[in-house]
Amino acid sequence: MEWRRVILTRQHERNKKQCDAFVGLIQAHNKLFESAEGHHLANAKLTVELEQLKKENLELMVKLEAGGGSGQGDKNMAQKLLSLQEELTDFHKRKGENSQEIIDLNKAVQEKEKELVAKEQKILELETSIKQLNEANENMEQNLIEATTANQVLGDEQQALQLAFTSLECKFRKLQEENNDLVSRWMALKSRDADKMNAENDKVLEQKNLKMQKELAEAAREQVNITAPTGDNMGALGTPTACSFVVTVPSRAINTLEAHDGEVNAVRWSPSGKIFATGGSDRKVKLWQAIGSKCEAKGVLTGSNAAVMSVEFNMEETLLLAASNDFACRIWSLPALRLQHTLTGHSAKVLAAKFLGEPNKVVSGSHDRTLKLWDLRSKNCIKTLFAGSMCNDLMTSDTYGSTIVSGHFNKKLMFWDPRVDTCRQEILMEGQITSLDFSPDGMVLLSCTRDDAISLIDLRSNQVMKTLRADGFHLGCDWSRAVFSPDGEYVMAGSGDGTIFIWNVMKTKVEKILQQHKHPVTACSWSITGSSLLSCDKQRTVVLWADF
Structure with missing residues (x-):
């Protein structure tokens, strides 16, 4: 109704x-x-x-x-x-x-x-x-x-999803607790393994010391006639003398070795030129000694959890610094072959790390767009520099005071003073920067970029003074390393087709082309003696170049 x-x-x-x-x-x-x-x-x-x-x-x-009627009637x-x-x-x-x-x-x-x-x-x-x-x-x-x-x-549906979210959150908390427990157990196991490895190294070192003491005791029992050195041979006995090496450009590969179980990302001669180090994607750093045309393994440094991207010796050759893709840097003691420091704090892979002026300070550059300064005495990060772009390489110099130069994905060279938090100066290059190197006198900076060019920058005027190019030269990766020769007269870099190019800096033309690699070359290093070169590629291979 x-x-x-x-x-x-x-x-x-x-x-x-x-x-x-x-x-x-x-x-x-x-x-x-x-x-x-x-x-x-x-x-x-x-x-x-x-x-x-x-x-x-x-x-x-x-x-x-x-005419009918009366007059009254008419009226x-x-x-x-x-x-x-x-x-x-x-x-x-x-x-x-x-x-x-x-x-x-x-x-x-x-x-x-x-x-x-x-x-x-x-x-x-x-x-x-x-x-x-x-x-x-x-x-x-x-x-x-x-x-x-x-x-x-x-x-x-929201109510159902809320119930599902509550259930998943409970599961996540349980998994997080399990993960924390697993991490704690894993760290304990790693600590036990490190202690075991350190004990083995101590045992090896003790055996070496006993052997050395025995040899010294035997040598002490022998009678040796010692002749006082003259001025001509003073340097041969270790007295400080002015010493120089003649740099020559080799033309042949005297040794080719498979250094790692995967890509070889870094190679570096020691400051004395007696040994060299390689870092690879197998998470290891290996030490080698070149004796004539042979390369003998001298030790393996373990502890990294991802590929090693760069290696660096300190001037005394007592420490080796390596940057890794596991967001950390590590420092080993070379005499004992023991891991001393693990520097963690970056949130992305670390492609470069260098000693900063003294052995107790280190600077690292990461793809998290920051540079970090580390104090090895406290094992802490003492400063973070925000670059705004991924760092592919960096260098340190004391020529103009304590200076850090970093090369970035956004094509910028950035100059830093460790005492302040801001960039002191920027130089925009033509391509993404893959590597940096200083000339021996510290006056010229080498910048290798992804536009297949190597720029030489005069640090007194902060201007590009020369650009090195060559037909057939093209970089094979974002961390391809180019270096100066010990006298600064030559520049060496590897190409994506395995060819190594050596330029004469004064003539700005290619001095020599070396061909031995079959895969993209990732890094090069020139011995302080001036006569030996090292190069590595993406397929395990390290090549020693010399003419002797």
Whole structure:
């Protein structure tokens, strides 16, 4: 019954909207129509009376002409005729007024009819609008019902997802606890392995010391005649003398060895040129000694959890620093072959690390867009420099005070003063920087970039003084290393096709091309003696170049 009441209410509302506005107009129209009808009837009556009066007047005129009746009767008839004429004139006047009133009423009726037509048209438009609004209202009600249903479904799904999230969060916490437990156990095992390895190294070192003491005791029992050195041979016995080496460019590979179980990312001669180190993707750093054309393994440094990307000796050759893809740097003691420090704090792989002025300080550059300065005495990071771009290589120099130069993915060379937190100067290169190196006098900076060019920058003016290029030279990776010769007259770099290019700096042209590698060369190193070169590639190979 509710729907019937709703329909009746809506019909009353519709009648009220459509009829009440025109009630006055209809009533006025009806009154005008009734008045016009009354005037028509009155006019008809007056017309009939007029005809009767005309007839009577005609009869009276006939009688007067016939001469019948008395004089008093004529007088009465004349008066009556006069009154009738006056009445007739009044009737004519009233007839004209009624005709004018009828015309005015007809005009008013026509205007009302026009208003009525306009109102009806408006009513039709309003009915159409009401119909459209009703349809829109029905659609909105349908959409509301659908939205309510969808909201209910989404609410149910949210509740289900909340329950699933709570369950997963509980599982995550349990897994995190298990992971922490596993990490603790793993660290304990690593610590036990490190202690075991250190014990073995101590045992080996003790055996070496005993052997050395025995040899010294045997040598002490022997009688040796010692001749005092002269000025010509003073340097041969270790007395400080001015010593220089003649740099020669070798032309042949005297030894090729598979140094690692994967890519060889780094190779470096020691400052004395007696040994060299290699770092590979097998997470190891290996030490080698070149004796003539042979390369003998002198030790393996373990502890890295990812590929080793760079290696560096300190000047005393007592420590070796390596950067790794496990977001850390490590320092080993060379005499004992023991891991001394692990520097963790970067959030991405570390591609370069160098000693900073003294053995107790280290600077590292990472793909997390920062440089970090480390104090080895406290084993802590003492400063973080925010470069804003991934660091591929860096160098340190004391020529112009303590200076750090870093090369980045955004093609910028950035100069840093370790005492402040901001970059001192920037130089924009033509390509992404892969490696840096200082000339022996510290006045020229080498910058190798991915546009297959090597730029030499004068640090006194901070301008590019020379650019070295060659046909067929193209870099094979983002960490391809180029180096100066010990006298600064040559520059060596490896290409992506395995070819090694050596440029003459003064002539800015290729001095020699060496071909032995079959895969992209990643790093090169020039011995301090000036006659031996090292190169490594992405397929385990290290090549020793010399002419002896």
